Amino acid sequence: MMTWILPVYSLWLRDMKDFIRRRGRVVGAIGQPFVIWIFLASGFQNSFGGTAMAGMDYGTYLFPGVVLLIALFAALFSTMSVIEDKKSGFMQGVLTSPAPRAAIVWGKLLAGATLALAQAVLFMVLLPWTDIRLSLSAVLLSVLVLACAGLLLTSLGLFFSWRMSSTQGFHAVMNLLLLPLWVLSGALFPVDGAAPWLASVMELNPLYYVTVLFQRMFFLDSGTGITGGPDTMTALGVFAATSLLMFTVTLRTVAKR
Amino acid sequence: MLSVESISYSYKKRGGGAAAALRDVTFTAQRGSVTAIVGPNGSGKSTLFRVITGLLTPDSGTVLEDGCAVRRETMGVVFQSPSLDTSLTAFENIAHHAMLHGRRVKRDALAPSVVEASGLGEFLDTRVDALSGGYRRRVELVKALISEPRLLVLDEAFNALDTNSRSQFFSLLRSLTSSKGLITLLITHIPALASQCDQVVALSDGGIVGSGGPTDLLDDLGSSVVEIETDDAVALEQALNTLGITTRFTLPSGSVLLPRTPLAALVPVLELLAVPPSRVLLRPPTIEDWLHARAHSAAIATEEVRYA
Numbered sequence: 297m298m299t300w301i302l303p304v305y306s307l308w309l310r311d312m313k314d315f316i317r318r319r320g321r322v323v324g325a326i327g328q329p330f331v332i333w334i335f336l337a338s339g340f341q342n343s344f345g346g347t348a349m350a351g352m353d354y355g356t357y358l359f360p361g362v363v364l365l366i367a368l369f370a371a372l373f374s375t376m377s378v379i380e381d382k383k384s385g386f387m388q389g390v391l392t393s394p395a396p397r398a399a400i401v402w403g404k405l406l407a408g409a410t411l412a413l414a415q416a417v418l419f420m421v422l423l424p425w426t427d428i429r430l431s432l433s434a435v436l437l438s439v440l441v442l443a444c445a446g447l448l449l450t451s452l453g454l455f456f457s458w459r460m461s462s463t464q465g466f467h468a469v470m471n472l473l474l475l476p477l478w479v480l481s482g483a484l485f486p487v488d489g490a491a492p493w494l495a496s497v498m499e500l501n502p503l504y505y506v507t508v509l510f511q512r513m514f515f516l517d518s519g520t521g522i523t524g525g526p527d528t529m530t531a532l533g534v535f536a537a538t539s540l541l542m543f544t545v546t547l548r549t550v551a552k553r
Numbered sequence: 554m555l556s557v558e559s560i561s562y563s564y565k566k567r568g569g570g571a572a573a574a575l576r577d578v579t580f581t582a583q584r585g586s587v588t589a590i591v592g593p594n595g596s597g598k599s600t601l602f603r604v605i606t607g608l609l610t611p612d613s614g615t616v617l618e619d620g621c622a623v624r625r626e627t628m629g630v631v632f633q634s635p636s637l638d639t640s641l642t643a644f645e646n647i648a649h650h651a652m653l654h655g656r657r658v659k660r661d662a663l664a665p666s667v668v669e670a671s672g673l674g675e676f677l678d679t680r681v682d683a684l685s686g687g688y689r690r691r692v693e694l695v696k697a698l699i700s701e702p703r704l705l706v707l708d709e710a711f712n713a714l715d716t717n718s719r720s721q722f723f724s725l726l727r728s729l730t731s732s733k734g735l736i737t738l739l740i741t742h743i744p745a746l747a748s749q750c751d752q753v754v755a756l757s758d759g760g761i762v763g764s765g766g767p768t769d770l771l772d773d774l775g776s777s778v779v780e781i782e783t784d785d786a787v788a789l790e791q792a793l794n795t796l797g798i799t800t801r802f803t804l805p806s807g808s809v810l811l812p813r814t815p816l817a818a819l820v821p822v823l824e825l826l827a828v829p830p831s832r833v834l835l836r837p838p839t840i841e842d843w844l845h846a847r848a849h850s851a852a853i854a855t856e857e858v859r860y861a
Contacts, residue, residue: 298655298656299626299654299655300655302652302653302655302656302657303652303653303655305652306649306652306653307653309649310638310641310649313640313641313645314638314640314641317640318640384634384635384636384638384639385632385634385635385636385637386636386637386638387636388608388632388634388636389630389632389636389637389650389653389696390653391608392606392607392608392625392628392630393625393650393653393654394624394625394626394653394654394655395653395654395655
């Protein structure tokens, strides 16, 4: 058992220490989404509205989406270290160790998810300074969804980073694929106001269901709600199925190479 | 005993085809002994290292430790390129590596002999990015030893060490190898280091060109060699050809080396030269000489030549 748990713990702990010792990453991971939130919320306050926003101002609507963006950035940056580890030679030490490949995957997944959750929660600390009021159950359920989303997003990042040999290539994937996934996830605008073709594209995006689920938990008991979109059980089902598929594919990728 | 049996490996080329990196490599390494794997750049040393450590699966052949497949649990590895996290301290790197092997280590539990010989004692709490290249190598070595391996594979592990540290660490390796019954494979391009090992396996162009104890290998070159340094290599070449001394090869420095040649045999050579050589040296052969001879396919006499 220790030959499984200790390698997972080792890789998790190493990523935590690495993150803490490179504080610039915290600033980057939270600073950029914060600026996006401030600019978009204040700049588009009058552009968005209507029933789809359920009477919320745009800043309120956008807040959970930005929290997810922070989790996305944090998870992806944490998996980018795999490319650096391969370049620096650290990974070859890991791969020649007796640590099972699944333990290596779980070590990286838990580290990425922890960092994603920690940074997203850190951003949520700003809530008392906004007009958004959340119940305790909403906070707890949001954190739970965030933790699961962190695992899924890290798994997605690990799938790409494990196959790549340059951080430039990873940035290209982030810009071409992962960021558009977030933009079309319903984090920026609700599906109800979108053109039918765009709504169809959004419904094919797995991150859309994560966003829907997170928004539902986030605004639980707040008296507001986002109309439209899939019911909660469907969103949960797609989220779980996507996560399971992603873990399996990532594990196979790591086991092969 | 480690048995490397008929290992072949080819790299796939872009655009099709394959380039053979290892061809039917076979040798054994005994427990309690240090085996050097030597050869020029591109000879297949690193590929062999990757096959033995399990980073590459060979096209054919097997690597067996005491008749069984090599187990990562009992293998210690030191890489040519650093495998340390530079944001962690030396001890943290060692402790993390131990955890990958399923064990926890405390500072006090680090084997004092290893830490002392590595000279890392006072630097255990120093971040790796603040350590010199030589000390980083030491951390790598301690890291490889922390899992108490039965098989130790070191790829150019001594490169960044100065002569004193190299000598200290080699002594440590030797004593650990014999006292703990390790099988130690040392992949190196430093001939002086190879000559101190129990066995040398020489690779060239992906195949083994010779193996055996260093003294046995040097027997090929006789008890002494003559090294001639000259500004007129062409004239020297002609003189040696005229006198039928064909068993010779050129060192990277440009000097010509004659194995199994007594000094007396050189007198007629010198008489033929208009410009005398700048230096003529009679000295014992080294592993480096042997490697050059092998790598350049020089015809080394296997029997005492006619001058004797």
